Amino acid sequence: MASTRLRRTFNYPAESEDEDAIEEGMDSKDQETLLTKLSTRDTSSTRLYTRLLLAFPLLPALLYIPRLFSIATVLPSLLAIASLLATAYTLYYLPLPPVRIRVTSMSDAPKTATSKDKPKRRSIARSATGFSSTPVRHETPDVPYISDEASGLLKTWIVPVNAVLCVAFAGWEVWQSRAWSEGFMVGGGSLPGIVMGVIMWARRELRVVDLGELERLRYRAKGT
Structure with missing residues (x-):
């Protein structure tokens, strides 16, 4: 007897249904893997972009x-040269505090890179629903060949002093009354400020995202 094959039309699941299924089926191990992947990717990309911008x-x-x-x-x-080196020092050795994300459930956590309409990596803590940004304490990289006292003074004064120096350069450029294009070239007064x-x-924009809130939420859900 010939066997009869039943054919069923395949329906692609809606995006919302797929995300709900992923969230409901995410156990503690999957959550830990997701958090580790997000943290590693964010830290490595921040380090890469920082070095390129130097x-x-x-x-x-x-x-x-x-x-x-x-x-x-x-x-x-x-x-x-002092102004430019101070700018490079500020970028590499004085990063801004990480951005803490606050969520009410793991379903508010950032999705993987395959999700559609995923917000940009740097907009996670600022524009996604259920997230808010709050600076948290962090450790800055150690500066070689500089004492802790000198490092503390640089951390306090290097940005405002550099800003005053850039303003002085810009004022000098205006006083010279040169063509505006010359100010953006090497030797121009506008270059350090730009x-x-x-x-x-x-x-x-290169602030690291702190995932400590998601870690606490995961352990809280695990204990309940």
Whole structure:
């Protein structure tokens, strides 16, 4: 007897149904894997982007070195190099505190990279529903060859002093009454301020996401 095959039309599950199934079937091991993956990916990408951005202030600093051999440009070049190095120091050694995420359940946690319409990585703690950003304590990288007292003074004063120096450069550029394009070139008064502004914005965007709230929520759910 010939066997009869029953054919059933395959229906793709809706996105909401698929996410609900994933959330309901996520046990403690899956939650731990998800948190570890999110933390590792966020930390590694932050470290990578930080190192890439270091070229933005360091490259112009190297281009200022030939100007040190001229008496007319040695002083402003030294100040510009100091400003650019201070900007690079701020980016690498003075990262902003991590962003803490607050959720009410593990279903509010960020989905994996395969989810559709996933918010951007840096917008998790600011725009996703159920999340709020709060700075938490963190440890800054150790500065080699500098004492703790000197490191504390740099942490307190390097950003405001660098900002004053950039404003002075910008004022000097206005006083020179040169073409605006010359101010953005090496030796121009606008370059240190532009570099510092871009790095300060990038430094804010590169804040690490703290997943401690999700860890506490996971253990709380595990104990209930």
